[in-house]
Amino acid sequence: MKEFDAKKHFLKFIRNLKTSDEQEEIILKRVAKITKVINLEYWEIHSESKNSTLVGSYGRGTAINLSDVDLLIKLPENQKQRFTTYLNNGQSALLQDIKSKLKEVYPTSQIKGDGQIVSIKFSDGIGFEILPAFPILGEDGYEFPDTHNKGSWKKTNPDRDQQLLTAKNKQYKGIVKKFAKMLRAWKNNNNVKISGITIDVLVYNFVDTWNIDSIESCEFDEMSRDFFKWLYNFTECQNVITSLDNSYNISLDESINSKANTAWNRAQKAIKEYANKSTAENEWIKIYGKKFPIYETQKGNETKNIVINSISNRKKRKPIGNAKDTEEFLEDKDWAISEHIKIVTINAELEMNGFRKGSIRNFLKIPIKTNSKINFFVSPHRNITWYWKIRNVGETANRKDNIRGQILKGTNQHTEPINFKGTHYVEAYGLSEKTVEYFGKIEVPLEDI
Known part of the structure; x- marks a missing residue:
């Protein structure tokens, strides 16, 4: 270990x-x-x-x-x-x-x-x-x-503001701005209701209270733990903080208190578990998201590599013409992909006028008829929240300005009406907190009859 x-x-x-x-x-x-x-x-x-x-x-x-x-x-x-x-x-x-x-x-x-x-x-x-x-x-x-x-x-x-923060950053050998960047990742990964300027002001105030032997020996793990403790205690008794130039007050959302407490506990656990590299990494990922590096469990994970290559991403997307870009991607959500992710099968049944016609896998092309729909479902798993992405692909979707592609919260089942032809696809994400534990994808070839 x-x-x-x-x-x-x-x-x-x-x-x-x-x-x-x-x-x-x-x-x-x-x-x-x-x-x-x-x-x-x-x-x-x-x-x-x-x-x-x-x-x-x-x-x-x-x-x-x-x-x-x-x-x-x-x-x-x-x-x-x-x-x-x-x-x-x-x-x-x-x-x-x-x-x-x-x-x-x-x-x-x-x-x-x-x-x-x-x-x-x-x-x-x-x-x-x-x-x-x-x-x-x-x-x-x-x-x-x-x-x-x-x-x-x-x-x-x-x-x-820039002058004050730069001076403070210089005073503390560059750690102020680096740590402020880290906290933006915490904000994004945990939906913390806090602005960028508020983060900078909090770090600006925190470093002057931080009790360390020397800046040269500073480690960001300890800084994280101590900051989240400080922020938790600060928001226990105050809901405002003064701006960098002391010209106005910034309100602090009451939810910051519980978010800071959660991060503090996770940071303590991560530091305590340093003998177990995998456990420590996972705790820091819960705090800072998928940008936090993983070294221990990434080697030889073939399933994860398959998932990464299968998940839709902006770079591999086909042109959408002049259609409004409504598509979301996993990287937009800032979710982490589990090192033990499992691929799930998305089952899909065609239904016409209330009658089931069987799995769409039995069709080379799925006919478009009035009152037709497809029922998608995956096997349920305990303590897993499911998100679905339905992406309309091709010239018809582009022309109709209806590419869709939003990642929306749901259950292990999702129903979609059939509207127009083209090769569409569906993705399912199974999450535990902010980590994708399950992933599935299916192509849906729709055709006029």
């Missing part, structure tokens, strides 16, 4: 959280394109770099590969004056004006203007949140629109 190597595991984990070079290139190209639009429309200049800056998690250097991109765009003062003269919510009109300009460049992307930002959701899953802002004359910071309560202008100073 091998012992758990904390340094090796957590260094690999942090590398796994890094935004890929390909994703960074895509983000930078989109930043340049959005910036160019804003400069042409509002500043009347040709520039892909002026008047925009990355803020949020990317700006503070704490983003991971699932983070949305926050982009602050500076606008000239005359635009603020223009929209301030509106009788009703000029702030909303400003967001809609920016939205319309971006819609011309990204006609097929989902673009919304609400609250304080204009959001863009791209088909590859990368999201942009664009904050229009006006530099405040004579002082640091910006004013930005808030459409709530009939509209108003609010202040922000992201530059100051």
